[in-house]
Amino acid sequence: MRFADRADAGRRLARALVDYRNRDPVVLALPRGGLPVAAEIASALAAPLDVVLARKIGVPWQPELAMGALVEGDEPIVARNEAVIKAAAIDERAFAAATQRARVELEDARRRLLGDRPREAIAGRAAILVDDGVATGATARAALLSIRRRGAKTLTLAVPVASAEALAELRREVDDLVCLERPTRFGAVSAFYADFRQVTDEEAVAILARFSPAAR
Structure with a gap:
């Protein structure tokens, strides 16, 4: 199809x-x-x-490959893809840095798409x-x-x-x-x-x- x-x-x-x-x-x-x-x-x-509103947490050198995702909320949810994290040898510092970038992108998307809706x-x-x-x-x-x-x-x-x-x-x-x-x-x-x-x-x-x- x-x-x-x-x-x-x-x-x-x-x-x-x-x-x-x-x-x-x-x-x-x-x-x-x-x-x-x-x-x-x-x-x-x-x-x-x-x-x-969600943002992919991409592998630093291959952003389209998701090693996790972040979703909006009072307490944002972080879902990890452990198989990708392991295969790409991502350490916790690198994962945390990528997650923080996703947080910034998520807030920007909220402002652009939703405003005060x-x-x-x-x-x-x-x-x-x-x-x-x-x-x-x-x-x-x-x-x-x-x-x-x-x-x-x-x-x-x-x-x-x-x-x-x-x-x-x-x-x-x-x-x-x-x-x-x-x-x-x-x-x-x-x-x-x-x-x-x-x-x-x-x-x-x-x-x-x-x-x-x-x-x-």
Whole structure:
């Protein structure tokens, strides 16, 4: 399966999630790439849309390789990928320095994307976390832990495509997992999209504005 773009992936996911429409859902995107996907789902389910702000903690000389992830909160959650840390021979000082950089980036993203926008209530609701794809699963796992901490009644991960290894790890964290494409060989999320251009801050803010509490 190949998706035309993130909106196409979101529409396909929405069809698989139609039963959630009457479960008091709240859709939560991992920005920025997850937002166009999540917007289609939120529209189809008549659900509010919010984000879970997270930052990958990358290996210093290979930033795209996640050795962990940091997720927003009163007490930010740090999820470690011990296999990558060990393989890359990362010591605790290097991990702590990379985590601090992620904290700065996370706060910057909060200001740029959210400003003073009120956050959606999650406690007691059916929370659906959405991204445009999952490779290692480090960021998604940290986000799921954060949502669970906020008191979601049920927790679902919905993604168009993911690696088998990541799904095996993430399944333990959720009540339901919806993934449309589970390739035996996984190179990069972008390989499953015809159009995988970067989502800009302006596009992300515009999507969130469509689903602001004031707009409902």
